[in-house]
Amino acid sequence: MQQSGRAKGIRRFVAGWGKTVLGRLVFGLGLGRRLLASRAVIVAFHRVQGQGPNDAMTMPTAQFREWCRFFQKHFRVVPLEGIVGKLERGEAFAGELAITFDDGYLDFQTEAVPVLASLGLPATVFAVSDYVGTDIRPWWDTAKAYPFMDWTQLGAVAAQGFAVGSHGKSHAAMDELTPAAALEELVVSKAVLEAGLGRPVVWYAYPYGHPEKMPEAARESVRQAGYRACLGYGGLIGPQASPFHLDRICVNDWFSTPSQFGGYLVVLYLRHLLGRIRE
Numbered sequence: 001m002q003q004s005g006r007a008k009g010i011r012r013f014v015a016g017w018g019k020t021v022l023g024r025l026v027f028g029l030g031l032g033r034r035l036l037a038s039r040a041v042i043v044a045f046h047r048v049q050g051q052g053p054n055d056a057m058t059m060p061t062a063q064f065r066e067w068c069r070f071f072q073k074h075f076r077v078v079p080l081e082g083i084v085g086k087l088e089r090g091e092a093f094a095g096e097l098a099i100t101f102d103d104g105y106l107d108f109q110t111e112a113v114p115v116l117a118s119l120g121l122p123a124t125v126f127a128v129s130d131y132v133g134t135d136i137r138p139w140w141d142t143a144k145a146y147p148f149m150d151w152t153q154l155g156a157v158a159a160q161g162f163a164v165g166s167h168g169k170s171h172a173a174m175d176e177l178t179p180a181a182a183l184e185e186l187v188v189s190k191a192v193l194e195a196g197l198g199r200p201v202v203w204y205a206y207p208y209g210h211p212e213k214m215p216e217a218a219r220e221s222v223r224q225a226g227y228r229a230c231l232g233y234g235g236l237i238g239p240q241a242s243p244f245h246l247d248r249i250c251v252n253d254w255f256s257t258p259s260q261f262g263g264y265l266v267v268l269y270l271r272h273l274l275g276r277i278r279e
């Protein structure tokens, strides 16, 4: 049966409200960190703009600060190294969360970095090497153009201690490329970013993020190209996760509050536990 848009809207509201209550309860009691201690979380943002809008790609700066405070209060906010390094060494997690940004928009430097720096939080920005220092307007920026960082700006955030990773050469969908073209996206973007920044680039987040957009063979190419990790979208990161299948949770207007996000994490964790009991 087809659900009407209104029914869907009501369902989403109730589900969101339920997660908000759950998140407030669990995180309000300080239990979130303990409950999720064996898992790591990587969050993905795109843009932070002073007054908004608040949509799938963009978050107002004041709201971003609220989210960062929530992360700081309830997690150990670490650079990606703090999660990937533990997986590589087989060490247990202790409530780690890493903050990442995709696409390399200029507002990472002008809006997000001042908030992150003021709170002492690390983050990684994934840049598209063809976009750096250009006025390219990608197909998804329909309403207006948002500029990308140039080499000076990207170099400045790297010098401030923020990690720069690759988000591909041209933001091409990896599942639509030949294996040779996919490898080129990986190798060329890494080489161009490393030459432009004078620093090693070891993190890779594939464009569009959904697992079906990243063929298994291309993940192997990520390893061959010399990266230490491959990031897409998904849920919580378990202790046995492969660094080449790293899940991230997109933070956008889908979550109305950090508490709702907290409740969502609890639901993901409980679902995983239930799945294991059923097995």
Ligand SMILES: [Zn+2]
Binding pocket: 102, 103, 167, 171, 207, 208
């Ligand atoms: Zn992207």
